[in-house]
Amino acid sequence: MSTSNAGLAKKLGYTNVRVFLAGEPAWSEEGYPVYASKGFVEKGNIVLIDLRKGDAPVKGRIPRSVQIHYEQLEERMDDIPRNAPVVLYSDNMGEAQDAYEDMKEEGFKTVALVKGNYQGWVESGGAIETGPIYSNEIKWVRKLGKGEVSVAEFKKAVMGDLPDTFVIDARTPEEIKELGIFTNTANIPLDEIPKRMNEIPKDKRIFIHCSTGARADLAYRELIKNDYDVKFLLLNISDPECDCPIIMPE
Amino acid sequence: MKVKSIIKFIPVAVMLAFLAAGCARDTDSSVQAPAAKTMEKKTEADVYTGPIVGKSNKAKTISITVGKGAEAQTMMVKFDDQTEGVEFAKKGEAAIINWEQRGDDKFATVIKPKLAKLPEGVTEIKVDELYQLLEDQVPMTLVDARPALRYNQGHLPTAISIPVPLLKEKKAEVLPEDKDKLLIFYCGGYT
Numbered sequence: 001m002s003t004s005n006a007g008l009a010k011k012l013g014y015t016n017v018r019v020f021l022a023g024e025p026a027w028s029e030e031g032y033p034v035y036a037s038k039g040f041v042e043k044g045n046i047v048l049i050d051l052r053k054g055d056a057p058v059k060g061r062i063p064r065s066v067q068i069h070y071e072q073l074e075e076r077m078d079d080i081p082r083n084a085p086v087v088l089y090s091d092n093m094g095e096a097q098d099a100y101e102d103m104k105e106e107g108f109k110t111v112a113l114v115k116g117n118y119q120g121w122v123e124s125g126g127a128i129e130t131g132p133i134y135s136n137e138i139k140w141v142r143k144l145g146k147g148e149v150s151v152a153e154f155k156k157a158v159m160g161d162l163p164d165t166f167v168i169d170a171r172t173p174e175e176i177k178e179l180g181i182f183t184n185t186a187n188i189p190l191d192e193i194p195k196r197m198n199e200i201p202k203d204k205r206i207f208i209h210c211s212t213g214a215r216a217d218l219a220y221r222e223l224i225k226n227d228y229d230v231k232f233l234l235l236n237i238s239d240p241e242c243d244c245p246i247i248m249p250e
Numbered sequence: 251m252k253v254k255s256i257i258k259f260i261p262v263a264v265m266l267a268f269l270a271a272g273c274a275r276d277t278d279s280s281v282q283a284p285a286a287k288t289m290e291k292k293t294e295a296d297v298y299t300g301p302i303v304g305k306s307n308k309a310k311t312i313s314i315t316v317g318k319g320a321e322a323q324t325m326m327v328k329f330d331d332q333t334e335g336v337e338f339a340k341k342g343e344a345a346i347i348n349w350e351q352r353g354d355d356k357f358a359t360v361i362k363p364k365l366a367k368l369p370e371g372v373t374e375i376k377v378d379e380l381y382q383l384l385e386d387q388v389p390m391t392l393v394d395a396r397p398a399l400r401y402n403q404g405h406l407p408t409a410i411s412i413p414v415p416l417l418k419e420k421k422a423e424v425l426p427e428d429k430d431k432l433l434i435f436y437c438g439g440y441t
Contacts, residue, residue: 002395002435005417007369009433012422016432018375021366023439024396026377027406034404044402085403112404172308190309191328195354215306218313221324 028111031101036087036112038126044087047080047140049073051090051099052118062089062114062121063129066136070095077106084140089114089121147220149207149231151241157207158182158244166204170219171211180248182209182237190215193222202228209233298325298347299364305339312339312358314347327356335361342438375434383432384408390432391425400438409436 006019020027028034041048041062050057050065057067068076070090080086086108090096096113103111114121122128144150157165160183167185169176176187188196190210200206206228208216213234220232235242303313303324313326327349329336336358338345344364349356368374375383383390384407392409394401401411412424425433 002437003366003368003372005393005395005412005414005435006372008417008421009425009435010369010371012425012429014425014429014433016430017372018432018434019368019372020375020377020380020434020436021439022377023436024394024400024404024406025439027380027436028404030377030381032377032381032406034406036404037402040402110403170309175308190306191311191326191355194326194356214304215309218304218306218311218324218326221303221313222326225323 085110
């Protein structure tokens with residue numbers, strides 16, 4: 001914690017120590033910019049957006065960037081995955097700042113700027129790419145986090161094509177009554193998991209889902225604590241990507 | 251790094267800044283969480299203190315991380331209309347949950363926010379004041395105490411990265427030489 005750091009610094013003889021308790025989230029929520037590190041701009045799993053106009057990127061751009069002129073940003077916002085870390089640069093600090101604020105307001109969680117914009121990147125010795133641009137398509141694929149099952153593997157399980165797998169739907173019985181349940185799936189609502197642990201086989205691999213992944217994540221933690229081999233699906237199950245067979249309510 | 255480059259901002263009301271849970275969660279989650287089977291019997295206390303992992307209004311449950319490092323465990327309690335202070339159970343913020351056993355379930359009775367205690371002689375700085383100091387280019391060392399990945403994704407202007415474990419290991423080596431210069435630490439706040 002920043003407070004324990006501050007305490008340590010105080011002990012080391014620093015006389016003028018303060019703590020910004022609200023931290024980075026409070027800073028960026030105010031619309032104040034944050035900056036991505038150079039290595040992250042070069043190699044991170046990000047969507048890198050060049051906000052400059054016309055043929056500026058043809059003359060020189062940061063590798064892997066996609067050109068979206070600030071005036072087109074609003075239109076293209078839906079092409080950018082909401083959970084992708086986004087890094088922006090321009091040659092105009094005002095536009096970069098406006099784009100940063102627009103994206104924060106749109107609900108993008110991780111948005112950052114390149115220090116000093118394009119000029120700053122060049123001055124810092126960052127690599128550039130020149131020449132024609134063949135595609136402005138955003139190709140970003142989320143990497144699975146700890147404990148997550150891929151949609152493909154999950155789908156296999158509910159299709160019955162993955163032996164020794166037990167799939168749990170952690171939604172409430174009311175939700176299932178209304179919306180149906182995936183095939184090869186047992187319903188154990190999140191809040192009942194601790195007391196219904198005996199219904200969950202120890203010798204099988206467990207997959208858990210709910211409606212968005214939030215409850216499945218919590219159920220995952222509950223089961224991992226009890227030594228289960230378990231993964232959860234972090235996906236809104238109405239997402240077309242899932243496309244799993246559903247047993248509809250009668 | 252030019253502080254001048256922050257050219258505009260939204261003048262918004264002063265943030266409520268009374269918690270500092272983010273770093274605790276960041277560092278704890280970098281350690282393998284589920285470990286201690288030997289702990290099983292010891293967790294029967296009726297108070298859980300730690301960062302909230304999540305809350306589900308549909309399932310009426312709250313998950314909270316209890317314990318540090320390798321001994322950290324995520325505990326789940328239910329809540330109902332009788333539970334006081336459910337609003338203090340916010341993902342990423344530290345809370346104190348009093349609970350009681352009812353049948354097979356643990357129910358939260360009272361939930362309170364866990365306030366950060368500042369070490370003696372250390373003061374808090376709010377977002378607007380920090381902004382002004384950076385804008386005025388007041389000499390200072392601004393330290394991001396979060397894990398390096400979080401720093402790399404996005405950090406405050408002029409900030410340097412010193413994750414908590416690094417400071418514990420290297421101590422003054424990684425801090426400025428001038429011990430009277432303003433030194434400000436921040437971390438992941440409350441999300």
